[in-house]
Amino acid sequence: MARLSLVDVDKFTGNLAKRYEYVKKSLGRINTYTRVSAHLPEVTKFMAFMPMVLQREGAGGVLSTRIKEMVVLKTSFINDCNH
Secondary structure: OOOOOOOOHHHOOHHHHHHHHHHHHHHOOOOHHHHHHOOOHHHHHHHOOHHHHHHOOOOOOOOOHHHHHHHHHHHHHHOOOOO
16 A cells, blocks of 8 residues: 555646656656655656666666666565555
8 A cells, every 4th residue: 555645747747747758768667766756846856867876787886787676576576566
């Protein structure tokens, strides 16, 4: 059960719509993190790209993207999330 509602980012207009469209192009979708953080668009402006940086290789981490995705999936499964 969701504790925070997911914002329908398709309803945004102007600069916010452009920002979320860029996130969608970069990730291929609007992830749950972005939809929850959209409650505070000013914060999202700075935080939206953090998951992309952290989940990709070459950001200074030692884990491969494959391992990071496996951790995300396992955590989602344990927490009964629909990812």
